[in-house]
Amino acid sequence: MKTTKTIVIVGNGVAAWRINAELEKKFIDSKIIRIGSEAFSPKCSYRTTSINCLRGVQKGISPLGDLMYDSHMEFEEFFNKEAPGGVNEGHEWQLWSDAGGNSDKWERRYSRWEELDEVEGIKFSTPMKAIKSKAYLIDPYEYYQWHKAQFKNTEHLNDFVIEVNRKEDKFEVKTQNSNTLIADKLILCAGYMSQDFLSLVDDEKVKDYLNRSKPVRGTYLETDFEFGNKSFSLAIESKHLIYRSSDKKLLIGSTSENNNSCQLPMTDEALGIYDFINSHLKDFNLPAKDKWRVKHGIRFKGAKRTPWWGSVSEDCYGVFGLYKNAFSFSIRASKEICKFID
Numbered sequence: 001m002k003t004t005k006t007i008v009i010v011g012n013g014v015a016a017w018r019i020n021a022e023l024e025k026k027f028i029d030s031k032i033i034r035i036g037s038e039a040f041s042p043k044c045s046y047r048t049t050s051i052n053c054l055r056g057v058q059k060g061i062s063p064l065g066d067l068m069y070d071s072h073m074e075f076e077e078f079f080n081k082e083a084p085g086g087v088n089e090g091h092e093w094q095l096w097s098d099a100g101g102n103s104d105k106w107e108r109r110y111s112r113w114e115e116l117d118e119v120e121g122i123k124f125s126t127p128m129k130a131i132k133s134k135a136y137l138i139d140p141y142e143y144y145q146w147h148k149a150q151f152k153n154t155e156h157l158n159d160f161v162i163e164v165n166r167k168e169d170k171f172e173v174k175t176q177n178s179n180t181l182i183a184d185k186l187i188l189c190a191g192y193m194s195q196d197f198l199s200l201v202d203d204e205k206v207k208d209y210l211n212r213s214k215p216v217r218g219t220y221l222e223t224d225f226e227f228g229n230k231s232f233s234l235a236i237e238s239k240h241l242i243y244r245s246s247d248k249k250l251l252i253g254s255t256s257e258n259n260n261s262c263q264l265p266m267t268d269e270a271l272g273i274y275d276f277i278n279s280h281l282k283d284f285n286l287p288a289k290d291k292w293r294v295k296h297g298i299r300f301k302g303a304k305r306t307p308w309w310g311s312v313s314e315d316c317y318g319v320f321g322l323y324k325n326a327f328s329f330s331i332r333a334s335k336e337i338c339k340f341i342d
Contacts, residue, residue, distance in 0.1 A: 004027060004030050004184045004185055004341070004342070005030055005031065005184055006030065006031045006032075006033065006181070006182065006183050006184050006185075007023060007027065007030055007031070007032045007033070007183060007184065007185045007186075007187065007341075008032075008033045008034075008035065008171065008173050008181055008183035008185070008186050008187070009023075009032065009033070009034040009035065009187045009189055010035055010036075010161050010164075010173075010186070010187065010188050010189060010190050010197070011034075011035070011036055011043075011188065011189030011190045011191060012034055012035070012036020012037075012043055012156070012189075013036070013043040013044060013045035013046075013189060013191055013326070014045040014140070014143070014322075014326050014327055014330045015189040015319045015322060015326065015329075015330045015333060015334070016034055016036065016187075016189040017045075017143075017144060017147040017330075018147075018330040018331060018333070018334035019187055019189065019319070019330075019333070019334040019337055019338070020032060020034055020147070020151060020154055021147055021150060021151070021334065022334045022335055022337070022338040023338060023341075024150070024151060024152060024153055024154065025338075026338055026341075027153070027341075028153065029153075030153065031153060031155070032151075032153055032154040032155070033154070033155050033156075033157060033181060033183070034154060034155070034156045034157070035156075035157045035159050035160070035161055035173070035175065036156070036157075036158070036159075036160075037158055037159055037160040037176065038158070039160070040160035040176060041160060041190070041191070041193055042263070042297070042298075043191065043297075044191055044192075044297040044298055044299050044300075044326075045140050045144070045326065046140050046141065046144075046297070047295050047296060047297025047298075048140065048218075048297055048299075048326075049220055049240060049242055049251050049253050049254055050137070050138040050139075050140050050143075050327060051092060051135055051136070051137055051138070051233055051240075051242065052072065052075055052135065052136040052137075052138065052325075052327050052328050053072075053092045053133055053134070053135035053136070053233070054068070054069065054072050054133060054134075055092070055094065055109075055133065055235075056094070056109040056110050056133075057069050057072075063306075064304075064305065064306050067306075067307075067329075067332075068325055068328070070332070071325060071328040071329050071331060071332050072328050074328070074331045074332050075136065075327065075328040075331050076136075078331050079136065084143060084146050084147075085142045085143060085145060085146030086138055086139040086140065086141065086142030086143035086144075086145070086146060086246065087136050087137075087138050087139075087143065088136065088137040088138070088139070088231035088244050088245055088246050089134075089136060089231070090134075090135055090136070090137050090230060090231030090232050090233070090245075091120075091132050091133060091134060091135055091232050091233075092132075092133050092134075092135035092232065092233040092234075092235055093119050093120070093130055093131070093132055093133075093232065093233070093234050093235065094106075094110050094113075094130070094131050094133065094235050095119075095124075095128045095129065095130050095234060095235060095236045095237070095280075096113075096128060096129040096236075096237060097124075097126055097127075097128045097129075097236070097237075097280060098126065099126070100237045103129060106129070106237075107129070110129075110131045112131060113129045113130055113131040114129075114130060114131070115127050115128070115129055115130070116128060116130040119132075119232075119234065120230065120232045120234070120243075121228075122234070122281060122284050123281070123282040123283050123284065124280055124281065124282055125279065125280055125281060125282045126280075128236070128280070135232075135233060136327075137231045137232075137233060137242060137243075137244050138327055139244055139246055139247045139249070141247075142246065142247065143327075157175065157177075157179065159175040159176055159177045159179060160175060160176040160177075161173055161174070161175055161176075161190075162174055162175060162176055164186065164197065164199075164200060167182070169184075169315070170182050170183060170184060171183040171184075171186045171315070171316070173186070184315065185315050185316075185317070185341055186200070186315065186316045186317070187316075187317045187318070187319070187337065188200070188312070188316070188317065188318040188319070188320075189318075189319050191298070191299075191300045192215035192261055192298045192299065192300040194210060194213070194300060194318065194320050195210050195211070195213070197318075198210060198211075200312060200313055200316050201312040201313060201318070202312065202313040202314075203312060203313075206308065206310075206312055206318070208303075209302065209303050209308055209320070209321075210320060212303035212304075213300060213301060213302045213303050213320065213321050214258055214259045214300075214301050215259065215260060215261035215298050215299070215300060215301070216256055216257065216258050216259075216260070216298070216299045216300075216301045216323070217255075217256075217257050217260045217261060217262055217263075217266070217296065217297070217298050217299075218253070218254045218255050218256050218257070218266075218296070218297060218298075218299065219253070219254060219255045219265040219266040219267065219269065219270045219294060219295065219296045220251055220252060220253025220254035220255070220270060220273075220295050220296075221251065221252040221253060221270050221271075221273075221274060221292040221293070221294060221295070222249055222250070222251050222292065222293045222295050223249070223250050223287050223291050223292045223293065224248060224249065224250075225243065225248060225249065225250035225287065226248050227243050227245075227248075227250070228245065229245045230243075230245060231243060231244050231245045231246070234277075236276070236277060236280050239252075239253070239273050239276055239277055240252065240253055240254070241277050250286075250287070252270070252273055252274050252277055252286075252292070253270065253273060253295075254270070254273070255269045255270055255273070258301070261298050263296065263298070264296070265294045265295070265296035266296070267294050270294060271289060274286065274289060274292070299323050299324065299326075300320065300321055300322070300323065301321060301323045302320060302321020302322075302323060303321070305321075305323065306321065307319075307320065307321045307322050307323065307325070307329050307333070308320045308321055309333040309336060309337055310336070310337070310340065311340050317337050317340060317341065319333045319334075319337065
């Protein structure tokens with residue numbers, strides 16, 4: 001049996017962090033190299049409103065719903081057991097106003113709502129249908145720092161992979177900064193750039209999945225704001241006002257555009273969401289528009305919104321399409337990927 005001496009992870013988002021953490025538990029004598037460049041491929045994990053909430057998802061409705069539910073429960077178990085940094089335990093309020101039009105679909109999803117004119121100390125301009133759910137609101141920077149502090153056998157290269165070749169039973173990985181690495185195992189966590197590695201995929205079904213997956217760009221607003229010690233999200237129809245107590249951040253978002261990997265933010269559209277949120281509030285002064293930072297990221301949406309992870313060819317593995325559930329899916333994906341690797 002071949003000895004696993006060097007494992008290379010392509011990518012530096014939340015899937016890569018979690019796989020890195022699981023690999024360190026299993027391969028204590030191996031070297032792990034994680035490659036990711038903010039200049040060439042900025043990770044979406046740093047550019048997301050990062051809320052982990054079930055939002056009415058129940059078991060027994062669909063396979064994707066079952067996966068979302070089970071993954072959320074696994075994240076909750078992980079939170080209770082390991083107390084990762086950056087995770088704020090709080091609530092999300094699903095809200096719907098008469099101005100939103102027909103609410104039948106919303107009411108089927110959230111059947112036990114009540115009509116309220118205020119939540120979390122914030123008054124509404126008109127009463128809204130409301131239901132409260134448990135949520136985890138994540139500061140991704142602190143979440144990464146917590147992971148990073150635990151890595152003992154890992155080297156992170158601030159670099160960008162430009163070529164991968166098979167060399168007998170190993171992989172030759174070349175980078176933008178002229179590094180050449182030899183890996184026994186290769187794990188792809190490349191987000192919306194995953195399709196660039198199709199040549200490494202043997203399974204035709206996985207190739208088809210990747211070809212039908214798509215990048216989705218999104219923009220949101222962020223500002224420094226002090227509003228107490230309770231973290232929460234107000235989901236007014238499909239728009240969010242989010243407060244994270246750990247880093248005292250207020251967020252508004254977000255836009256979404258399919259089949260687009262442009263890194264230019266949709267500032268006007270994000271400011272339109274600011275106006276939408278503001279119109280539903282009463283006696284709550286949002287900071288002026290010029291006080292907000294514009295944040296922008298590219299998610300990778302799997303075919304039929306479904307994630308995929310597993311072996312793509314001998315000694316090569318991939319995690320694709322985690323999309324809006326990356327912080328929960330990554331817990332399960334990382335454990336299952338590490339079971340495949342020997």
